[in-house]
Amino acid sequence: MSPVRPGTIGFLGAGQMAEAMARGFVKAGLCKPEDITAYDPWDVRRQVFEEFGAKAVTTNGEVVRASETVFVSVKPNYVSTVLEETSGDLSPDQLIVSIAAGVPLEKIEAAACKSSKVPCVRVMPNTPCLVGAAACAYAAGKHVSEANGKRVEELFGAIGVIRKVPENLLDAVTGLSGSGPAYVYLAIEAMADGGVAAGLPRDVALPLAAQTVMGAAKMVLETGQHPGALKDNVCSPGGTTIAGVRALEKNGVRSAFIEGVNAAADRAREMSRM
Numbered sequence: 001m002s003p004v005r006p007g008t009i010g011f012l013g014a015g016q017m018a019e020a021m022a023r024g025f026v027k028a029g030l031c032k033p034e035d036i037t038a039y040d041p042w043d044v045r046r047q048v049f050e051e052f053g054a055k056a057v058t059t060n061g062e063v064v065r066a067s068e069t070v071f072v073s074v075k076p077n078y079v080s081t082v083l084e085e086t087s088g089d090l091s092p093d094q095l096i097v098s099i100a101a102g103v104p105l106e107k108i109e110a111a112a113c114k115s116s117k118v119p120c121v122r123v124m125p126n127t128p129c130l131v132g133a134a135a136c137a138y139a140a141g142k143h144v145s146e147a148n149g150k151r152v153e154e155l156f157g158a159i160g161v162i163r164k165v166p167e168n169l170l171d172a173v174t175g176l177s178g179s180g181p182a183y184v185y186l187a188i189e190a191m192a193d194g195g196v197a198a199g200l201p202r203d204v205a206l207p208l209a210a211q212t213v214m215g216a217a218k219m220v221l222e223t224g225q226h227p228g229a230l231k232d233n234v235c236s237p238g239g240t241t242i243a244g245v246r247a248l249e250k251n252g253v254r255s256a257f258i259e260g261v262n263a264a265a266d267r268a269r270e271m272s273r274m
Contacts, residue, residue: 004094007031009155010067012060012082013074014040014049017099020129021071021159022054027132028158037066064089069151072098072108076271079103083111087118095148096120097138097155101174102271105141105167119144121152123162124173127181134160135177139167171272175265183260188213 009031011018022036033053039060040046046056057063064070064086072079079100096118098108105122112118120141128134136156140149156162165173188209195205220227235242
């Protein structure tokens with residue numbers, strides 16, 4: 001196999017998450033559209049990549065032969081299949097990045113490293129990749145170098161936040177940030193319903209609720225203050241906010257979020273053992 005061009009990126013599977021990452025990498029200036037190669041069995045998904053200037057090919061092998069960094073973005077039950085199919089074209093100079101939930105590094109490496117010691121990384125992203133606001137974590141396989149890790153952090157840092165964790169913590173990451181957007185959507189919907197119940201029109205209540213969540217999150221990230229301290233700053237003695245917080249606590253909002261994250265993490269652990 002001839003050496004691949006540095007900086008090239010491939011996607012085995014061209015679904016919405018792959019598209020979001022590809023567009024994010026281009027927008028951040030990490031690569032040009034023509035540096036990206038993708039394969040998907042669905043014509044419509046290949047056409048999406050072609051529309052923004054990426055190359056859509058007709059086999060997984062073509063992706064691997066053209067790419068320095070190869071993203072495995074297929075359904076979890078297809079990960080081993082596509083890696084075994086392409087393992088003969090992989091080399092230690094490439095990097096495999098799997099975003100498939102519940103597929104352990106041991107299984108990824110067993111499929112990818114049949115011909116050579118290919119560095120493999122497992123990443124847990126989330127759907128806000130679509131808007132450049134992802135919360136991701138990754139675990140490194142046994143053949144991963146410091147340079148490989150920096151490449152992962154560079155790529156995912158361009159579309160959000162990325163943290164390195166031991167692999168046994170990725171299930172907890174799945175429960176928190178992987179599944180977390182759904183919890184926040186529930187919170188936004190419920191806050192908007194509360195605004196409507198208090199008399200606001202729906203088209204006023206919903207954007208106010210969403211913007212409030214986004215603004216509060218930015219306060220946590222940008223000030224570095226503990227959310228409890230920021231909450232206390234809003235709660236004047238005997239005021240409206242402490243009355244609302246008291247009602248939320250009384251109705252179990254804190255324990256509900258904790259239980260939700262842990263239930264999702266437990267399910268991720270079950271999937272990892274399948």
